[in-house]
Amino acid sequence: MQGTARAARGVVIRAAGPPIPRTALIVGLCAVIPPVWAVLNAQSGAMPLPGGLGPERVILAYTALLVCFMGGALWGQSARASRPSDQISGAVAAICPVAPVLFAGIFGWPLFWPLMAGLVIVPAVDALMVWRAAVPGWWVKLRGAMSLITLVCLAYFR
Numbered sequence: 037m038q039g040t041a042r043a044a045r046g047v048v049i050r051a052a053g054p055p056i057p058r059t060a061l062i063v064g065l066c067a068v069i070p071p072v073w074a075v076l077n078a079q080s081g082a083m084p085l086p087g088g089l090g091p092e093r094v095i096l097a098y099t100a101l102l103v104c105f106m107g108g109a110l111w112g113q114s115a116r117a118s119r120p121s122d123q124i125s126g127a128v129a130a131i132c133p134v135a136p137v138l139f140a141g142i143f144g145w146p147l148f149w150p151l152m153a154g155l156v157i158v159p160a161v162d163a164l165m166v167w168r169a170a171v172p173g174w175w176v177k178l179r180g181a182m183s184l185i186t187l188v189c190l191a192y193f194r
Contacts, residue, residue: 056174064178070098071189078192092193096147099190100137103154106179107134110161113170122168129164133157148194155187 056064074091077083085094107130114126136150136157159180165171 053173053177056178060174060178064182067102067182068185068189071095071186074098075189075192095190095193096151099151099155099186100147102182102186103137103151103158104134106158106183107131107154107161110165110171113165117170122170126165126168126170129161132161148190151190152187155183155190158183 073083074095077094078091084090110130110133111127114123114130117123117126133154136153137147139145140147140150159176162171162176162179166173166176
């Protein structure tokens with residue numbers, strides 16, 4: 037509920053911006069299941085995957101996939117811009133979250149820090165795209181939360 041005040045232990049919280057559509061929220065929540073699973077599995081060891089695929093490998097691979105998907109979604113949004121200069125600058129901005137992961141793969145660097153950088157860059161680029169009206173206002177809230185949850189889960193392994 038946009039603009040409504042809710043009381044929680046005497047603290048008033050005001051919802052900012054447009055509400056996140058229900059379908060996008062459900063998909064976004066499902067997107068953080070693998071990183072949360074990785075942390076829970078690292079803690080308990082109760083949910084192993086076959087083939088020796090451990091939680092650290094799962095979270096590294098999944099985070100690389102997530103960062104690339106988030107950059108690709110921005111690329112698609114920037115392609116819809118009416119001015120060519122907006123299309124080009126949007127495409128360049130969309131590459132920014134993926135660039136650290138790409139360089140890590142090309143040069144054989146460990147993936148941990150480039151993935152952390154990508155997860156930090158995604159909300160910044162999202163905010164730019166909202167400011168330019170290339171994406172809806174709820175975009176940053178959803179993807180920022182997904183990035184933060186994944187970032188915290190990834191940080192658990194360091």
